[in-house]
Amino acid sequence: MSISDNLNLSIFTDYYSFATANGFLREGIGEKIAWFDLIFRKNPNYNGFAIVAGLKETCEYLSKLKFSEDDIEFLRSNGMDEDFLAYLRDFKFTCDVWAIPEGTPVFPGEPVIKVRGPMIQAQLIETVLQLTINHSTVIATKANKIVRAAGGRRVVEFGVRKAHGPFASLYGSRAAYIGGCNATTSTVAAKEFGIPLFVGMNHSFIQMFDNELDAFRAYARCYPDNCVLLIDTFDCMNSGLKNAIKVFNEIILPLGFRPKGVRIDSGDLTYLSKNIRRELNDVGFPDCDIIVSNSLDEYIIREMLQHGARADTFLCGERLVTPFDKGAFGGAYRLVAVDNGEEIEPKLRIYQNVSKIAAPCSKLVWRLFDNETGKAIADVLTLEDEDLGKCSSYELFDPDYTWKRKTVDNFVSRQLLVPIFINGECIYKSPSLDDIRSYCAEQVDALWEEVLRFENPHGYYVDMSQDLWEIRQELITKTYE
Amino acid sequence: MSISDNLNLSIFTDYYSFATANGFLREGIGEKIAWFDLIFRKNPNYNGFAIVAGLKETCEYLSKLKFSEDDIEFLRSNGMDEDFLAYLRDFKFTCDVWAIPEGTPVFPGEPVIKVRGPMIQAQLIETVLQLTINHSTVIATKANKIVRAAGGRRVVEFGVRKAHGPFASLYGSRAAYIGGCNATTSTVAAKEFGIPLFVGMNHSFIQMFDNELDAFRAYARCYPDNCVLLIDTFDCMNSGLKNAIKVFNEIILPLGFRPKGVRIDSGDLTYLSKNIRRELNDVGFPDCDIIVSNSLDEYIIREMLQHGARADTFLCGERLVTPFDKGAFGGAYRLVAVDNGEEIEPKLRIYQNVSKIAAPCSKLVWRLFDNETGKAIADVLTLEDEDLGKCSSYELFDPDYTWKRKTVDNFVSRQLLVPIFINGECIYKSPSLDDIRSYCAEQVDALWEEVLRFENPHGYYVDMSQDLWEIRQELITKTYE
Incomplete structure (x- = not known):
């Protein structure tokens, strides 16, 4: 039904x-x-x-x-x-x-x-x-433009909380998928229309633990086969990424999985993504995706890529589902x-x-x-x-x-x-x-x-x-x- | 229910x-x-x-x-x-x-x-x-700004067809009313929430008749107590307004009513509204409202009023329900x-x-x-x-x-x-x-x-x-x- x-x-x-x-x-x-x-x-x-x-x-x-x-x-x-x-x-x-x-x-x-x-x-x-x-x-038009800007990288529709109410979100997810998005974060859109789900963690999960490392450990134990860690809660390079790598080695690999990704939702996404890529490659995780979000649209994505950003997945929210330019x-x-x-x-x-x-x-x-x-x-x-x-x-x-x-x-x-x-x-x-x-x-x-x-x-x-x-x-x- | x-x-x-x-x-x-x-x-x-x-x-x-x-x-x-x-x-x-x-x-x-x-x-x-x-x-925030720009004149929410789907429209009408709009054109919002309805005619009604005058006559016979005529289908000053005045005199007055308004949806709204006001006053209809529409928002309304526009009611559609600036x-x-x-x-x-x-x-x-x-x-x-x-x-x-x-x-x-x-x-x-x-x-x-x-x-x-x-x-x- x-x-x-x-x-x-x-x-x-x-x-x-x-x-x-x-x-x-x-x-x-x-x-x-x-x-x-x-x-x-x-x-x-x-x-x-x-x-x-x-x-x-x-x-x-x-x-x-x-x-x-x-x-x-x-x-x-x-x-x-x-x-x-x-x-x-x-x-x-x-x-x-x-x-x-x-x-x-x-x-x-x-x-x-x-x-x-x-x-x-x-x-x-x-x-x-x-x-x-x-x-x-x-x-659909906006999504298609964003997808073209991403040049083959993954684009996830992430607009459920920013859409014009529940049904705008539901049908918006569908339209975004038609336009070329690869997945959605919306549970109901995935259920109704069979759109692939993107699963990640959020900041409140991390804040509920005494420290970031404990939170990452708990999340990795929970979802070892699809482990995307959010690394920008405190200090992305000096705390988040280091803790993520520790947890990947400590929990994900021994269970026979590979780390799925790290996500950053704030800071200079271009600069950070380049440094994260280098560090992940250095420690043997060239296949671990870098996922970025924070009011992205086709113009920002294009600019990021022109400046060498190393993101694999773009999460697009409000600027996709309430297109700011029109x-x-x-x-x-x-x-x-x-x-x-x-x-x-x-x-x-x-x-x-x-x-x-x-x-x-x-x-x-x-x-x-x-x-x-x-x-x-x-x-x-x-x-x-x-x-x-x-x-x-x-x-x-x-x-x-x-x-x-x-x-x-x-x-x-x-x-x-x-x-x-x-x-x-x-x-x-x-x-x-x-x-x-x-x-x-x-x-x-x-x-x-x-x-x-x-x-x-x-x-x-x-x-x-x-x-x-x-x-x-x-x-x-x-x-x- | x-x-x-x-x-x-x-x-x-x-x-x-x-x-x-x-x-x-x-x-x-x-x-x-x-x-x-x-x-x-x-x-x-x-x-x-x-x-x-x-x-x-x-x-x-x-x-x-x-x-x-x-x-x-x-x-x-x-x-x-x-x-x-x-x-x-x-x-x-x-x-x-x-x-x-x-x-x-x-x-x-x-x-x-x-x-x-x-x-x-x-x-x-x-x-x-x-x-x-x-x-x-x-x-609600956008509506309130538009209402303040209109400085006491009526603002009607007219966004049902431009909203982000049916429910965005329904709850958008409600929010616009909270922000200070006076009425809506949306049937369902009026029914669900008791928001006052604005009733007007549309261009297809006029196009269905052999000429504008016949269309106005038919509409006036239908709604003599709430007669708002849309006068810009052909030529606002030389055809629409003249035909409207004719019909007001011929049908509305003899039935004991007063003409409710004329609406323009295209052209130079400021310039036209001043001329229409003058002409309506000259022929004894100073109480006949001038209603304007066409992608209006608070900036356009403010500008119009600064330049002496004589509109009594502003119909606001897409720029209200899908706020363009944010x-x-x-x-x-x-x-x-x-x-x-x-x-x-x-x-x-x-x-x-x-x-x-x-x-x-x-x-x-x-x-x-x-x-x-x-x-x-x-x-x-x-x-x-x-x-x-x-x-x-x-x-x-x-x-x-x-x-x-x-x-x-x-x-x-x-x-x-x-x-x-x-x-x-x-x-x-x-x-x-x-x-x-x-x-x-x-x-x-x-x-x-x-x-x-x-x-x-x-x-x-x-x-x-x-x-x-x-x-x-x-x-x-x-x-x-």
């Missing part, structure tokens, strides 16, 4: 979604078929892309969408119509939903989720779609088309700030991979009836600077959006978490190095097909007439 | 707490009585203080602390001892817990929560205490004393970075209020047997710069920590949320203006009693001998 089995998130919703849905019903347009995109405008964390995550929560929410008598009573007391309350009582979700699978790198302007269904339903799910995708995506993923849920009974009418919200203008219509998202290098060339948004899978040659053009054109050939193209709900039923079988994580690593690997840069990454191309571009252009022009 | 009734957070715990507790039991020191403080080192958000929040979640967690067979099986599979698993199966929480009530301004170095009880238990609750307090406190509250849980059977032994972790060194012993926290002005003069940490309530005169001194001394008289002193659990039973009756919110406003009001500054606030004094200081000094000196 999953911890979230008991949870119904149906009213974790901005009240205006109810007010709007109530209005649609009253106006007789609730059953009109509409298309919505969940898009975003900027990559989080100054990154060149985002890593989609959160779909598990989204699917759970959509599968359990119903309203209790309690909920209905609350809405009644806030003035919703009786017709609407009756509608909610018998609520049955019937929308179609497509999503870009978890672990995929995505770019601004691309629909991460696409919804088709009765207006009233598509409206009601707005908030929770954003809430679940926004949170996990910002963390705490929220700015997902937005946009109406893009309506079936007005005669035809499917494209919809577009025009902003005076033109960079905010998205693309209308129900779309497909294609990613083109170069056959020679395997790298992703560009993404293309197209109308539903365009099939880039059949093109051997394709002319890309920039939707803003349309004179920038380039014909590509020798590529394969892959559709990114996959169906997850058909007529309200979940048909998506999510890959295992480990498969999602490997897929993420592979897909990030398919991006050009320029897109992977930490500072000023190259803007990856998200183009539109000629047909889609023309519809969008027409809607913009009409507004400004 | 509360939404969290079904939730047991017992294993939302860093695994090393289990590993450590298991070690304590094995070493036969699990039942030793220990004292822990939950302290913090830096105010969040560059603020001069923090506002405690999250105690509700903490109490719920501690009241329900038990371990399922499922949990126990998971711990077994990770190598915990059978004795420890048996202990967890029969777990009964017996600690005493004190806390500073929600809504109180607190300062670095002060124990926000104090725990006394068997070592093994006090250790197991470390993570969740931090998790629940850290999250709500950072949001995403986490850095709570730390420190062992401060142990009953070794003969005496209560003070404990102190010495850091090479001396500013991290806290205060040992089980302490009281006193706040001294000046009788003349009612303002808070300073806080004093004392040993348990010191009673500042009886002092008519008291010599304060800075624990770092001990030559800085000042004798105060004509003050009243109040203890901040109140008991919330005695022998494992919750004895705390939380005030109503509205009372917590008013108490918060009052207590912030009792701080000197210098502490309330946004930039470089004056460092409020948290001093130690002479006796406490001497014990701390002795422990530090002993370590460096």
